[in-house]
Amino acid sequence: MNSHSNKDKIIIIDFGSQVTKLIARRIREMGVFSEILTLKEFEMRSLDNKVKGVVLSGGPATVTKKNYPKISQKVFSLNLPILGICYGLQLVALNFKGKVKQSTKQREFGKSILVKKNNSILTKNFFTKSKQIVWMSHQDSVYKIPKGFIKVASTNNSSLSIIENKKKKIYGIQFHPEVTHTKNGKIILKNFVFDICGAKRKWKVSSEKKRIIENIRRTVK
Numbered sequence: 757m758n759s760h761s762n763k764d765k766i767i768i769i770d771f772g773s774q775v776t777k778l779i780a781r782r783i784r785e786m787g788v789f790s791e792i793l794t795l796k797e798f799e800m801r802s803l804d805n806k807v808k809g810v811v812l813s814g815g816p817a818t819v820t821k822k823n824y825p826k827i828s829q830k831v832f833s834l835n836l837p838i839l840g841i842c843y844g845l846q847l848v849a850l851n852f853k854g855k856v857k858q859s860t861k862q863r864e865f866g867k868s869i870l871v872k873k874n875n876s877i878l879t880k881n882f883f884t885k886s887k888q889i890v891w892m893s894h895q896d897s898v899y900k901i902p903k904g905f906i907k908v909a910s911t912n913n914s915s916l917s918i919i920e921n922k923k924k925k926i927y928g929i930q931f932h933p934e935v936t937h938t939k940n941g942k943i944i945l946k947n948f949v950f951d952i953c954g955a956k957r958k959w960k961v962s963s964e965k966k967r968i969i970e971n972i973r974r975t976v977k
Contacts, residue, residue, distance in 0.1 A: 764808050764955040766790045769798050771815030771825055771843050778934040779811055779841070782945050787957030799828055809837040809953035812844025814932065818896050819846045820858045827851055837925035837952045839878075842894055845919070845928030852921070854902030859895055859913070867937060868892045868911040876908045876920050877951050878927050882943045883909075890917070891937035894930060925952055 766783050770776045770792050783790035790811075793801065810831055817824045827847040831838060840848040846856045872879065872886040882888060890911070898916040901907060905926075908918035917930040927948065933941035949955050 763789045763806060763958045765806050766809050766811060766949060766953065766955060767798065767803070767807055768792045768811045768813055769831070769844075770794055771813050771817065771847075773814035773816075773842070775932060775934055776813040779813060779945070782934050782942055783811075783949055784959065786946060786949060787959055788949055788955045789959040795825060795828060799830060803834065807834075807836065808955040809839070809948065810834075811948075812838065812840040812847060814842030814844060814893070817843060818858060819843075819850055819856050820896055832926075837948065838927065839948045839952075840926075840928040841934070842930060842932060845930055846896055846898060848926060848928045849898040849900075849902045849916075849919070852902030852904060852926075854898055854905070854916075855900035856896050857899050859897060865893050866891070868913065868917075868931070870909050870911050870917055870931065872909050873907050874909075876918065876927075877922075878920060878929075878944060878947050879908060879918065880943075880947050880951065882940050882947070884940075889937075889939045890931035890933075890941070891935050892931050897930070898928075927952070 766788060768779050768790055776792060780790040780792050849856055867889050870888045870890045872883045897914045901916055901919060904921045905919045907916055908920050911917050914930045920927045931938055933944040
């Protein structure tokens with residue numbers, strides 16, 4: 757029996773970002789198990805009721821090209837909370853009839869000032885005086901808000917840096933909360949995991965190490 761079957765879990769669908777593992781690590785540090793799946797693995801997996809939410813990672817692809825990794829409709833049919841990060845935000849936007857364009861300027865890379873526009877559960881305790889420093893790494897930007905969503909925050913180069921559909925519990929952010937360059941980034945993930953997904957802290961890194969050691973011992977025998 758899988759030792760994680762009785763634990764709340766967040767699934768991370770990996771679109772090829774260099775920092776996808778960092779998202780998983782941040783969530784595990786909070787005491788919640790997270791599992792990284794490729795889109796193909798996600799399609800083949802039947803999810804149980806211990807899966808509390810889905811994160812769509814960033815990635816190097818661009819949705820403005822003819823061929824790009826598309827999001828599975830299965831993600832939206834599960835009625836689970838969804839957080840799209842960077843490329844994940846753009847996939848969410850397209851799925852709900854928003855529009856994405858490639859920046860005419862160079863790729864936005866580095867620190868940006870994010871300005872709060874509306875309140876959101878996702879950004880509770882995140883902003884300092886309605887502003888925050890975030891880390892951007894993207895070529896494309898959402899320029900038309902998807903249907904049913906509201907704008908939560910903006911930067912100079914990215915008007916729709918945080919969007920949400922509170923009713924469907926679908927959130928999208930253009931920056932990377934998982935990296936240390938985003939100030940208070942962990943708070944965004946914490947709000948998503950606990951306040952939006954309702955996951956419980958039941959997982960410990962120490963117990964996982966113990967399980968791996970026990971499995972190795974059994975294999976050696």
